[in-house]
Amino acid sequence: MADDRVAQGPGGLAINPARLAADLEAINAIGRIEGLDGINRISFSDADMAGRRWLLGRLEDAGLEARMDPVGNVFGRWRIGAGPAVLAGSHLDTVPCGGPYDGTLGVLAALEAVRAMKEAGIAPVRPVEVVCTADEEGRFGGMLGSQAICGEVGADWIAGAIDDTGVRLADAMRAQGLDPARPEPRDPADIAVFLELHIEQGPVLENAAEKIGIATAISGVFNWTVTLTGEANHSGTTPMALRRDAFRGLADFGAAIPEILDRAGAEETRLTVGKVALAPNFPHSIAGEAVFSIIGRDPDEGVMRALAGACRSEIGRAAAAHGLSVAIAEQSWLPPTALDRDVADRLVRISERLRLPPRRMTSGAGHDAQTFARHVPAGLVFVPSIGGISHAPNEFTPWNELLGGATLLAHAIAAFAAQ
Ligand SMILES: [Zn+2]
Numbered sequence: 001m002a003d004d005r006v007a008q009g010p011g012g013l014a015i016n017p018a019r020l021a022a023d024l025e026a027i028n029a030i031g032r033i034e035g036l037d038g039i040n041r042i043s044f045s046d047a048d049m050a051g052r053r054w055l056l057g058r059l060e061d062a063g064l065e066a067r068m069d070p071v072g073n074v075f076g077r078w079r080i081g082a083g084p085a086v087l088a089g090s091h092l093d094t095v096p097c098g099g100p101y102d103g104t105l106g107v108l109a110a111l112e113a114v115r116a117m118k119e120a121g122i123a124p125v126r127p128v129e130v131v132c133t134a135d136e137e138g139r140f141g142g143m144l145g146s147q148a149i150c151g152e153v154g155a156d157w158i159a160g161a162i163d164d165t166g167v168r169l170a171d172a173m174r175a176q177g178l179d180p181a182r183p184e185p186r187d188p189a190d191i192a193v194f195l196e197l198h199i200e201q202g203p204v205l206e207n208a209a210e211k212i213g214i215a216t217a218i219s220g221v222f223n224w225t226v227t228l229t230g231e232a233n234h235s236g237t238t239p240m241a242l243r244r245d246a247f248r249g250l251a252d253f254g255a256a257i258p259e260i261l262d263r264a265g266a267e268e269t270r271l272t273v274g275k276v277a278l279a280p281n282f283p284h285s286i287a288g289e290a291v292f293s294i295i296g297r298d299p300d301e302g303v304m305r306a307l308a309g310a311c312r313s314e315i316g317r318a319a320a321a322h323g324l325s326v327a328i329a330e331q332s333w334l335p336p337t338a339l340d341r342d343v344a345d346r347l348v349r350i351s352e353r354l355r356l357p358p359r360r361m362t363s364g365a366g367h368d369a370q371t372f373a374r375h376v377p378a379g380l381v382f383v384p385s386i387g388g389i390s391h392a393p394n395e396f397t398p399w400n401e402l403l404g405g406a407t408l409l410a411h412a413i414a415a416f417a418a419q
Pocket of ligand 1: 091102103136198
């Protein structure tokens with residue numbers, strides 16, 4: 001299955017495809033639940049922690065200084081050279097019934113890169129560190145691991161964070177022997193660059209028949225909860241013209257989405273209503289209340305603002321048409337993150353040298369690289385996701401394309417650590 005041509009690069013640096021495959025297989029044996037497809041290493045579950053402990057062992061086997069910080073981030077440091085370190089990695093936690101490569105690829109390819117560099121006799125001038133962040137998938141909101149490393153969240157934030165089911169983050173951490181009171185931010189001055197390899201989780205590369213993506217920016221996202229309030233009433237006795245039907249307001253907004261995008265969107269705008277609740281939610285009752293989510297994304301914050309404005313006016317129009325009152329709660333507004341231009345340019349050059357012509361692209365999904373990019377130079381490399389499928393058991397990337405990405409990451413780490 002392995003194609004050694006893509007695993008080879010100039011300068012004698014070659015990753016070992018069989019070893020990478022064995023590591024991917026080993027991590028994905030952790031978190032299987034009988035009767036369920038996919039992988040379950042939900043943040044701070046026993047399986048998540050077992051995966052992290054497994055990684056600690058693999059990092060030690062590779063001769064790295066392995067440790068877990070108080071919030072569960074795992075580091076494997078190659079103590080060599082001097083000055084700020086090259087950090088490379090991603091995450092091992094998954095969504096429920098997740099796929100095999102989301103996060104795992106970036107962590108294990110970074111580990112393989114370090115082993116390959118050692119075998120090739122490459123001696124970096126600065127330290128190299130393999131990183132596996134905690135709770136990237138945001139069980140408790142945000143991206144705890146990378147945000148703790150970058151000093152964006154501290155003990156206060158941890159103390160207040162709760163998951164969807166009411167479990168407190170601090171309790172989940174304590175149950176696993178971690179210390180919610182003691183996150184350990186790293187000094188950004190000690191980080192030369194953060195590099196992340198990740199599956200695209202979208203269809204762009206596959207549709208363009210391209211094998212490598214270099215991210216230039218990560219889309220910003222706003223998250224609203226909209227409540228339309230009318231009047232619940234009998235579905236038989238209330239004439240159509242006298243209704244204040246919250247469902248019809250919601251439906252009008254949904255139908256206006258193409259127009260909103262025409263007016264305020266751009267090429268990479270995404271607008272989603274993913275969660276809806278009607279009340280009383282009974283077949284014979286007119287909906288007195290409709291509560292729904294709106295998630296808007298774009299790599300340009302000006303477009304995000306225009307999109308938000310267009311959503312507000314369409315919601316207002318729909319509410320007026322049906323005699324509804326409106327409340328919009330903005331749960332979060334995360335601005336887009338530009339990735340370091342010099343790092344991206346360098347990744348493009350390295351990719352071209354490896355005869356893996358890359359596509360420059362934006363990322364619609366959030367990643368650890370986004371957190372790091374707010375503090376240190378950061379680069380993000382994508383490999384294709386077949387059918388654009390991710391966060392699902394049938395998430396898949398062909399082996400040669402995984403190897404292409406891992407080879408690029410290895411050469412990138414070597415290049416960034418060489419000066
Ligand atoms: Zn991921």
